[in-house]
Amino acid sequence: MIEEADARVDAPILQVEAISLAFGGLNALRNVSLDVVPGCITALVGPNGAGKTSLFNAISGFYRPQSGRVFFEGRDITRLSAPPRAKIGLARTFQNIALFRGLTVLDNIKLGRHAHLRTSLVEALFYYGRPQREEIELRAEIEQRIIDFLEIDHIRHAPVGALPYGLQKRVELARALAMKPRLLMLDEPVAGMNREETEDMARFILDVRDEWGVTILIVEHDMRLVMDISDHVIVLNFGEVIARGVPAEVQKNEEVAKAYLGSGEIGSQVRQSVTEMAAS
Amino acid sequence: MRIGSAKQTYAADEAIFKTDVQRLWFGLLALALILFPFVSSDYWQLLACLIAVNVIAATGVMILTGFTGLVSLGHAAFMGVGAYTAAYLSNHLALPFWLSIPAGGFAAAAVGAVFGIPSLRVKGLYLALTTIAASFILQSIFFNWTAVTGGARGLTIEPASMFGHLLVTPGAIYWIAMPIAALSVWWARNLLRTRVGRAFIAIRDRDVSAELLGIDLLRYKLMSFALASFYAGMAGAVWVYLFRVITPESFRLIESIFFVAAIIVGGLGSVRGAIFGAVFMTLVPELLKIGASDLAPYWPDAVKLLSPVRTIVFGALIVGFLMFEPLGLNEIWLRIRQRFALWPFRT
Amino acid sequence: MSPALLDFVEFSLAGLCVGALYALTGIGFVVVYKATRIINFAIGEFMMIGAYFFFGLAAQASLPNWAAIILALIAAGTVGGFLERFIFRRLIGESAISVFMVTIGLASIMVGLVEIAWTADPRSLPTFLPDRPFFVPLGSAEAFLASKNGWSFIIVAAIMAAFITVFRFWRGGIALRATAADQQAAYSVGINVPGVFSFAWILGAITAAAAGILVGSISGISSAMGAIGLSLIVVVIVGGLDSLAGALVGGLMIGWLESMASLYIGGEYKQVATFVILLLVLVVKPYGLFGTHDIERL
Numbered sequence: 001m002i003e004e005a006d007a008r009v010d011a012p013i014l015q016v017e018a019i020s021l022a023f024g025g026l027n028a029l030r031n032v033s034l035d036v037v038p039g040c041i042t043a044l045v046g047p048n049g050a051g052k053t054s055l056f057n058a059i060s061g062f063y064r065p066q067s068g069r070v071f072f073e074g075r076d077i078t079r080l081s082a083p084p085r086a087k088i089g090l091a092r093t094f095q096n097i098a099l100f101r102g103l104t105v106l107d108n109i110k111l112g113r114h115a116h117l118r119t120s121l122v123e124a125l126f127y128y129g130r131p132q133r134e135e136i137e138l139r140a141e142i143e144q145r146i147i148d149f150l151e152i153d154h155i156r157h158a159p160v161g162a163l164p165y166g167l168q169k170r171v172e173l174a175r176a177l178a179m180k181p182r183l184l185m186l187d188e189p190v191a192g193m194n195r196e197e198t199e200d201m202a203r204f205i206l207d208v209r210d211e212w213g214v215t216i217l218i219v220e221h222d223m224r225l226v227m228d229i230s231d232h233v234i235v236l237n238f239g240e241v242i243a244r245g246v247p248a249e250v251q252k253n254e255e256v257a258k259a260y261l262g263s264g265e266i267g268s269q270v271r272q273s274v275t276e277m278a279a280s
Numbered sequence: 281m282r283i284g285s286a287k288q289t290y291a292a293d294e295a296i297f298k299t300d301v302q303r304l305w306f307g308l309l310a311l312a313l314i315l316f317p318f319v320s321s322d323y324w325q326l327l328a329c330l331i332a333v334n335v336i337a338a339t340g341v342m343i344l345t346g347f348t349g350l351v352s353l354g355h356a357a358f359m360g361v362g363a364y365t366a367a368y369l370s371n372h373l374a375l376p377f378w379l380s381i382p383a384g385g386f387a388a389a390a391v392g393a394v395f396g397i398p399s400l401r402v403k404g405l406y407l408a409l410t411t412i413a414a415s416f417i418l419q420s421i422f423f424n425w426t427a428v429t430g431g432a433r434g435l436t437i438e439p440a441s442m443f444g445h446l447l448v449t450p451g452a453i454y455w456i457a458m459p460i461a462a463l464s465v466w467w468a469r470n471l472l473r474t475r476v477g478r479a480f481i482a483i484r485d486r487d488v489s490a491e492l493l494g495i496d497l498l499r500y501k502l503m504s505f506a507l508a509s510f511y512a513g514m515a516g517a518v519w520v521y522l523f524r525v526i527t528p529e530s531f532r533l534i535e536s537i538f539f540v541a542a543i544i545v546g547g548l549g550s551v552r553g554a555i556f557g558a559v560f561m562t563l564v565p566e567l568l569k570i571g572a573s574d575l576a577p578y579w580p581d582a583v584k585l586l587s588p589v590r591t592i593v594f595g596a597l598i599v600g601f602l603m604f605e606p607l608g609l610n611e612i613w614l615r616i617r618q619r620f621a622l623w624p625f626r627t
Numbered sequence: 628m629s630p631a632l633l634d635f636v637e638f639s640l641a642g643l644c645v646g647a648l649y650a651l652t653g654i655g656f657v658v659v660y661k662a663t664r665i666i667n668f669a670i671g672e673f674m675m676i677g678a679y680f681f682f683g684l685a686a687q688a689s690l691p692n693w694a695a696i697i698l699a700l701i702a703a704g705t706v707g708g709f710l711e712r713f714i715f716r717r718l719i720g721e722s723a724i725s726v727f728m729v730t731i732g733l734a735s736i737m738v739g740l741v742e743i744a745w746t747a748d749p750r751s752l753p754t755f756l757p758d759r760p761f762f763v764p765l766g767s768a769e770a771f772l773a774s775k776n777g778w779s780f781i782i783v784a785a786i787m788a789a790f791i792t793v794f795r796f797w798r799g800g801i802a803l804r805a806t807a808a809d810q811q812a813a814y815s816v817g818i819n820v821p822g823v824f825s826f827a828w829i830l831g832a833i834t835a836a837a838a839g840i841l842v843g844s845i846s847g848i849s850s851a852m853g854a855i856g857l858s859l860i861v862v863v864i865v866g867g868l869d870s871l872a873g874a875l876v877g878g879l880m881i882g883w884l885e886s887m888a889s890l891y892i893g894g895e896y897k898q899v900a901t902f903v904i905l906l907l908v909l910v911v912k913p914y915g916l917f918g919t920h921d922i923e924r925l
């Protein structure tokens with residue numbers, strides 16, 4: 001199936017080739033391969049502990065897989081450390097919000113641009129001429145393209161720690177957008193949000209793909225969201241890919257339903273989503 | 281609230297002083313600092329120089345510990361590196377102060393960056409302990425590299441000179457110390473407005489996620505060490521011109537602890553905190569001394585108790601602030617300012 | 628037997644005896660760290676107050692030595708428990724660095740109080756150890772070991788044996804180990820975690836005080852004797868902050884190395900030598916020889 005889809009569009013933007021990752025005796029990822037098609041939203045789903053976050057961490061360079069390779073836009077980045085991966089356009093958000101509490105919303109977002117800015121230490125000390133222009137331009141761009149877009153202008157000077165959870169997730173998305181992403185990886189962007197907030201976030205994600213032309217890889221438990229917005233779905237269970245394809249196919253896959261229902265510890269939200277999925 | 285799209289508006293919003301009232305207060309402060317030497321005694325001028333030196337060093341520690349989250353208990357030793365370098369260059373190469381002070385800064389920055397290397401592998405308190413090790417190793421070098429440092433007897437240096445005048449009194453050194461302190465503070469404020477400052481704070485708050493956002497940890501941690509040590513080195517060099525004699529005893533671990541204590545008391549994570557802390561922690565022992573000598577006629581033991589009481593007060597300030605006012609004097613200042621925000625229209 | 632070899636043996640023995648005292652204090656340190664994750668920079672000052680309590684009770688209040696020792700240990704334990712209850716318990720949740728700085732502040736306060744009570748002048752403790760040196764037969768010669776050193780080694784060995792037994796088999800020791808392993812889990816199985824904290828601090832303070840009395844009886848006491856805490860920090864870092872075995876091995880090792888440094892490089896380099904070792908260990912094995920560390924997750 002997926003091969004057919006690939007043939008239609010360009011080469012995959014991200015290729016994960018037979019990655020395996022173990023922590024001591026625990027195999028978090030076993031021989032995982034996947035392709036992410038540019039311009040699409042690819043969803044990565046699976047029960048808790050399936051290895052989704054670990055896969056994100058391996059892609060963004062936080063974990064070193066024991067074997068396998070990662071290609072980004074055709075380039076082998078397996079040996080690249082995390083910061084250069086961020087610079088070439090691998091941006092992400094975190095399952096457990098990782099905003100910097102000592103910075104305001106605006107500074108958190110600006111921080112996303114770090115790797116693309118050029119101000120050196122000495123220039124920073126004097127903040128005169130180019131470094132100042134660079135900051136002001138960044139500010140203008142963030143205001144116009146990100147803050148307005150994500151509707152967070154009322155909180156730009158607020159310290160992030162004081163914000164409600166839903167807004168923090170939005171600021172994380174803003175920061176990732178400031179990274180000039182080519183591939184945006186979202187780890188459970190709507191977890192813990194109510195319906196309304198979820199719908200807002202879904203709208204933003206679709207807009208990011210359509211208006212920014214950014215490819216998206218998303219981990220999410222909310223099946224309704226996944227089915228609504230994604231072009232491809234990949235299902236992970238116990239560190240292995242057990243199904244992949246367009247949402248409608250995956251939905252019908254029996255092994256997938258079993259994986260969800262079979263794992264004792266799935267959250268009620270997931271169970272509900274699966275039921276919803278079966279009902280629809 | 282929407283700020284107009286003109287770039288000028290953003291520039292204003294990014295400025296250090298955002299209102300005219302702030303600029304006015306700053307102008308008054310600058311004026312007071314300029315007039316100070318004309319209206320004060322030698323004793324207070326000496327104290328002002330000492331405060332300036334401590335502001336420079338504390339601002340450096342604030343950058344490293346308060347903003348980057350790397351605790352250094354070796355800062356006095358880095359200060360020593362700057363002091364010995366400046367003294368050596370002044371004595372042997374007859375370098376003028378305006379060259380030897382930055383040279384002291386650069387020497388300290390180099391040494392500081394070397395001792396910052398462990399920060400890559402070890403974190404938090406383990407790092408603090410490696411900096412203690414650094415401090416002892418440097419101290420041992422100060423003691424034993426007699427050719428350069430004069431060993432345990434130390435060194436003396438000629439007074440700095442400017443336009444043919446020898447700068448001997450604290451009132452003269454004030455014109456070196458205070459501008460450098462002002463420059464140090466201004467640098468630190470600027471830093472925080474750029475990607476470098478943001479990267480430091482990100483590393484402090486959560487270094488692993490900072491790395492995934494594109495921040496090269498090695499580079500920025502070493503940068504922070506080097507910059508903070510540069511500050512320390514300059515402070516040490518100014519210190520040398522102030523006292524014109526150095527011994528290894530001047531740069532002990534307790535001095536390093538002093539700087540960390542100062543930024544805690546002042547308020548971690550703000551440049552203003554470094555200034556408050558340095559001023560306060562320099563003045564407290566002096567005030568105790570004045571108090572003791574005032575009491576001496578009525579209570580002869582007062583002078584004898586001065587030293588232990590200072591030790592106790594030093595410790596009690598650290599414990600007290602961390603327990604009851606963990607954000608330090610800066611927080612108290614902000615509260616007061618808040619209270620008077622609308623003064624005199626409403627209180 | 629060449630004189631050089633004899634020197635080596637004598638210095639080694641003396642070093643190991645000092646090392647045993649390091650190990651004892653190190654264990655007091657590790658107990659506190661395991662239970663509360665606090666790095667107690669004031670450990671040397673805890674030794675100091677133990678020694679001064681003994682001095683006050685034995686030399687100034689003229690109590691018999693055994694009574695003075697017991698009372699001094701009780702007093703030190705009380706100080707430890709008091710500080711835990713009214714300072715450290717309130718700081719739970721604060722950053723490790725803040726709490727560390729609090730211990731530095733406390734060290735300073737303790738020094739000041741001791742100087743007010745007893746002045747800063749050095750003093751010597753009443754002797755309570757037998758005064759007959761040990762001679763260790765060594766081929767044709769005999770290695771000399773000062774009586775105080777030898778006896779303190781024996782006393783330390785006895786205390787440690789008691790300690791280890793308590794840790795293995797007594798309920799309190801088990802509660803402590805459980806708390807160290809996982810505080811949440813310890814709570815949930817009904818362990819009185821705050822009680823464990825108090826217990827750890829009391830025990831840590833008593834151990835440090837015992838070591839302080841022994842150190843004081845060997846080399847005298849002064850308000851600056853807390854500086855020994857720096858060597859102890861090296862000991863526990865090298866051994867691993869959360870490892871009792873590490874404190875034991877680290878203590879003996881650093882004691883011996885310091886002695887070797889003063890024999891072969893010179894006494895004034897003793898401390899630098901240990902700090903160089905500290906740096907090396909931290910760079911090669913950041914969590915010490917036996918320490919464990921938590922993996923970071925995102």
Ligand SMILES: Nc1ncnc2c1ncn2[C@@H]1O[C@H](COP(=O)(O)OP(=O)(O)O)[C@@H](O)[C@H]1O
Pocket residue numbers: 023026027028046047048049050051052053054055922923924
């Ligand atoms: N740093 C780590 N050390 C040990 N085990 C880990 C680590 N990170 C993840 N794991 C384990 O790997 C498995 C997959 O975790 P994760 O990738 O977080 O799952 P998911 O995001 O799909 O819920 C889990 O069993 C988890 O406990």
Ligand SMILES: [Mg+2]
Pocket residue numbers: 052053054095
């Ligand atoms: Mg996850």
